[in-house]
Amino acid sequence: MGKLWSCAWGLGLVLLLSEAGVAMPEPMILVQQGETAPTDETRAAAERAFDEGMELFEQGTAESLWQAIEKWEVALGLWRELGEREWEAATLLGIGRVYSDLGEKQKALEYFEQSLPLSQAVGNRAGEAATLNNIGGVYSALGEKHRALEYYEQALPLRRAVGDRAGEATTLTNIGSVYSDLGEKQKALEYYEQSLPLSQAVGDRAVVATTLNNIGLVYSDLGEKQKALEYYEQSLPLSQAVGDRAGEATTLTNIGGVYDALGEKQRALEYYEQSLPLFQAVGARAGEAVTLNNIGLVYNALGEKQTALEYYEQSLPLSQAVGDRSGEATTLNNIGLVYDALGEKQRALEYYEQSLPLFQAVGDRAGEAATLTNIAVAERDLGNLQTALAQIQAAIDIIEDLRTNIGSQELRASYFAQNQHRYEFYILLLMRLHRQNPESGYDSQALHISERARARGLLELLTEANADIRQGVDPSLLERERTLQQQLNAADTRRTQLLKDEYTQTQLDAVKQEIDNLLNQLQTLEGQIRATSPRYAELQYPEPLTLEEIQQQILDDDTLLLQYSLGETVSYLWAVSKTGITSYELPPRAEIEAAAQPFLEYLKSPTGTNPESGIPLSQILLEPVAEQLNGQRLLIVGDGILQTIPFAALPIPGGSMPLTPTLLLENHEIATLPSASSLAISRRELANRPVAPKTLAVLADPVFSCLGDDRIANSPACETADTIDPTFNNNPTQPWNSATRAAEFLDTACTSFDRLKYTQTEAESILSLVPENQRFQATGFDASRATATSDELANYQIVHLATHGCVGKEHPSLHGIVLSLFDADGTPQDGFLRLQDIFNLNLPAELVVLSACQTGIGDNVKGEGIVGLTRGFMYAGAKRVAVSLWSVNDYATSELMEQFYQEMLDGGLTATAAMRAAQLEMMRAGKPAYEWAAFVVQGEWRQDL
Numbered sequence: 001m002g003k004l005w006s007c008a009w010g011l012g013l014v015l016l017l018s019e020a021g022v023a024m025p026e027p028m029i030l031v032q033q034g035e036t037a038p039t040d041e042t043r044a045a046a047e048r049a050f051d052e053g054m055e056l057f058e059q060g061t062a063e064s065l066w067q068a069i070e071k072w073e074v075a076l077g078l079w080r081e082l083g084e085r086e087w088e089a090a091t092l093l094g095i096g097r098v099y100s101d102l103g104e105k106q107k108a109l110e111y112f113e114q115s116l117p118l119s120q121a122v123g124n125r126a127g128e129a130a131t132l133n134n135i136g137g138v139y140s141a142l143g144e145k146h147r148a149l150e151y152y153e154q155a156l157p158l159r160r161a162v163g164d165r166a167g168e169a170t171t172l173t174n175i176g177s178v179y180s181d182l183g184e185k186q187k188a189l190e191y192y193e194q195s196l197p198l199s200q201a202v203g204d205r206a207v208v209a210t211t212l213n214n215i216g217l218v219y220s221d222l223g224e225k226q227k228a229l230e231y232y233e234q235s236l237p238l239s240q241a242v243g244d245r246a247g248e249a250t251t252l253t254n255i256g257g258v259y260d261a262l263g264e265k266q267r268a269l270e271y272y273e274q275s276l277p278l279f280q281a282v283g284a285r286a287g288e289a290v291t292l293n294n295i296g297l298v299y300n301a302l303g304e305k306q307t308a309l310e311y312y313e314q315s316l317p318l319s320q321a322v323g324d325r326s327g328e329a330t331t332l333n334n335i336g337l338v339y340d341a342l343g344e345k346q347r348a349l350e351y352y353e354q355s356l357p358l359f360q361a362v363g364d365r366a367g368e369a370a371t372l373t374n375i376a377v378a379e380r381d382l383g384n385l386q387t388a389l390a391q392i393q394a395a396i397d398i399i400e401d402l403r404t405n406i407g408s409q410e411l412r413a414s415y416f417a418q419n420q421h422r423y424e425f426y427i428l429l430l431m432r433l434h435r436q437n438p439e440s441g442y443d444s445q446a447l448h449i450s451e452r453a454r455a456r457g458l459l460e461l462l463t464e465a466n467a468d469i470r471q472g473v474d475p476s477l478l479e480r481e482r483t484l485q486q487q488l489n490a491a492d493t494r495r496t497q498l499l500k501d502e503y504t505q506t507q508l509d510a511v512k513q514e515i516d517n518l519l520n521q522l523q524t525l526e527g528q529i530r531a532t533s534p535r536y537a538e539l540q541y542p543e544p545l546t547l548e549e550i551q552q553q554i555l556d557d558d559t560l561l562l563q564y565s566l567g568e569t570v571s572y573l574w575a576v577s578k579t580g581i582t583s584y585e586l587p588p589r590a591e592i593e594a595a596a597q598p599f600l601e602y603l604k605s606p607t608g609t610n611p612e613s614g615i616p617l618s619q620i621l622l623e624p625v626a627e628q629l630n631g632q633r634l635l636i637v638g639d640g641i642l643q644t645i646p647f648a649a650l651p652i653p654g655g656s657m658p659l660t661p662t663l664l665l666e667n668h669e670i671a672t673l674p675s676a677s678s679l680a681i682s683r684r685e686l687a688n689r690p691v692a693p694k695t696l697a698v699l700a701d702p703v704f705s706c707l708g709d710d711r712i713a714n715s716p717a718c719e720t721a722d723t724i725d726p727t728f729n730n731n732p733t734q735p736w737n738s739a740t741r742a743a744e745f746l747d748t749a750c751t752s753f754d755r756l757k758y759t760q761t762e763a764e765s766i767l768s769l770v771p772e773n774q775r776f777q778a779t780g781f782d783a784s785r786a787t788a789t790s791d792e793l794a795n796y797q798i799v800h801l802a803t804h805g806c807v808g809k810e811h812p813s814l815h816g817i818v819l820s821l822f823d824a825d826g827t828p829q830d831g832f833l834r835l836q837d838i839f840n841l842n843l844p845a846e847l848v849v850l851s852a853c854q855t856g857i858g859d860n861v862k863g864e865g866i867v868g869l870t871r872g873f874m875y876a877g878a879k880r881v882a883v884s885l886w887s888v889n890d891y892a893t894s895e896l897m898e899q900f901y902q903e904m905l906d907g908g909l910t911a912t913a914a915m916r917a918a919q920l921e922m923m924r925a926g927k928p929a930y931e932w933a934a935f936v937v938q939g940e941w942r943q944d945l
Helices: 027-030 041-059 060-081 085-101 105-123 125-141 145-159 165-181 185-201 205-221 225-241 245-261 263-281 285-301 305-321 327-341 346-364 367-379 385-404 409-417 420-436 442-452 457-466 475-500 504-534 534-538 545-552 589-604 611-621 623-629 640-643 676-686 758-767 791-795 835-838 869-876 890-906 911-924
Strands: 005-010 013-018 559-565 571-576 579-585 634-637 669-670 694-702 773-779 796-802 805-806 816-818 832-833 847-849 860-862 863-865 882-886 934-940
Touching: 005 327, 005 409, 013 305, 013 669, 027 085, 027 245, 027 367, 041 085, 060 085, 060 105, 060 263, 060 385, 085 105, 105 125, 125 165, 125 367, 165 185, 165 758, 185 409, 185 457, 185 504, 205 245, 225 245, 225 504, 245 263, 245 285, 285 305, 285 327, 285 442, 285 545, 305 327, 327 346, 367 385, 367 611, 385 409, 385 420, 385 860, 409 420, 420 442, 442 545, 442 559, 442 571, 457 676, 457 869, 475 504, 475 832, 475 835, 504 534, 504 669, 504 863, 545 571, 545 676, 559 623, 559 890, 579 623, 579 832, 589 640, 611 623, 669 694, 669 911, 669 934, 694 758, 694 791, 694 860, 758 773, 758 882, 758 890, 805 911, 816 835, 832 835, 847 869, 869 882, 869 934, 882 911, 890 911
Parallel strands: 559 634, 634 669, 694 773, 694 796, 796 847, 847 882
Antiparallel strands: 005 013, 559 571, 571 579, 805 816, 816 832, 860 863, 882 934
């Protein structure tokens, strides 16, 4: 059988239960081809009993399985009487398999241990491998994961030696299952990815179904719920087609678990109620226990606590009866959650403390972390703050350790995101202790935990950027990576072309599935590259900064750090200067989001007429710290929605706010950071890097289409193109009608792009500020993907890209910027510079300017921040990146950029100071905030160019 979900919500306990069996009736492989039926009456009776047992086994009901045991016990005695050790071994294996399926693990083990030496004695390596695999399954189900691994690793080479690819696939899947249970999700995926093509090649749909189910479980565990659902929905019909009711039930339960996690409780219940009778019909008590437990979870979440307890009390003895200690621990923990919710904290603790040693005994570290978290919550509620602090620290230590075992940065980020509630609770505890003991430094500890909870993926990427972790890696892995990236680019190009033409939903679904599969393969391969990299093995990731380190490494006397942490019940602000720290309690996340939304709507509207919409947000975010601002440079480390807010446009709070208040921009230079630690790492990694020899490279005004672009209109590729819409208006006096630099604004599929005429003017204006021998210009057809990925740009301190941005809806790695889609001959070409391409650039620039729309936007991953183009360019070598937060029209962007470069290159200002000066100029000229406030400078603020 595959894997089963069990999850409990309080502080979000998400646990796995496993019943590690095989995906096929192993004893059948021992019936040899070409045997003749013996005439001896005893032999005939033995074969008849064996065959009758097999028929009953294949019926798969609990009743038929017990009857199969009876038949095989008869056959067993006869084989022994005949001295047929091979058949005796096969029959013992079959009986053991049935006992295992029925949850009688110790009994199963007795039979397997009788079968094994018999197969070895007669040289039946296939039978020996099957028995070893089944013994491993028993130990895995009993929670002895390392012992299970030993047996699987003995079985695997035997299966390979006899050419049993179906058996090899089964054992690979079971090894993956053990690693998944031990928290090594990346390693589990690697084994599943080896198993899947083998079982597909031999047409073993049962093993394919199990493996797909288990891959889904890993993704679910790592927070990728929708991706998990895709795998479950591939697995389910396969289990149904082969009549594997236990596998079907498992996947139904797992689908229910996803819907439960997504908050669709009734839908989850529907899947659990389909699953439960299937488990009961086949006598799979471990699966029945899990499903009963999960039904209890739903009722608990719906507030029906007594009903939840009834289901847990049905589940618990089943887990105990089959020796499933992880399942037993899960249900004990969940019972504790019910009593916790009912206010019986001490009783809840009793259940948690029964659960914890069971999780520890079976090596279920995720379950251990969840239970430690629940203990911490109960202790907090009982007023035992120091005890609670020790428990949540222990939980987070486990989460940190498990996180490092995930090689894929994307999966690592999603796993970290679903564990953010633990960091949030840790911060809350520390700040409550700070309130009780203001002089004990708890607020500085809370700031450190805030740093530990944010942008960790970026910290690691910046550390890896200069380590060349691909050095020493198997060249075949690197070639495979390049091939997959090329295939992904080609598939995305096909998707784009398909959306531009007529297409069927089937065609679109097929190419989307291809993209998903390629991205999954890349994720797994990324983990393998890291796992086998000598440089990566030696890499020491830096610890997030403490208060003292922030003050020493980041701040000066004129700079104030404002770091925000948004929480479910309370949020916090730390104001950190060179010499001190002050902390403030703010309203909950939802209240801050509600205040931010009207302000964002005003900013993003070209005709926005509600500047006072920023006043409520300013009063929340800035009023508590207003007296400390004093005209200082501000470093803003936002959280959640605050990462999409340009603080420059916020009004400065005062006693009686005027209708046209002073904006923060007017008194302060502002830089934004994903975390304070990210800037420290960037400074450390780039400290001794030589400055590029030349000043400025500009890519602008690419060729996108035949519509309204006379540079390509006469090309054969344009003969059948539509003519430009005559209502198109690029009049700068009507900016809401002119082109924006955001493909998403024009077309959510990133398939239609208007020419950005003013980027040519922008390019000429800023290039005129630089001597000819210090500049590089690529416009029109030359503003291409080939130019952007060439070595030429590595020679320039500033790289300016003026074009469309494309922020996709689904895959962050496909975010990017759009360059020329045609070459000089009018031949279509791939012009998308995707995030994965940006990561592979060598771009040791002092500044990258993305003069395109929404380039500062991407997936806002909880705990990681905005996962988008900025981190790609920082990984490629940029010290700082200027990006936009929304879609701004072409003319206004051109005007802002010309002013920005004059302030920086002629005026000698730093990038952040120059951006402030340019925005002030536009604001004082009466331009709406929509036109100037979108651009922010992220990263290093200190050094001049």
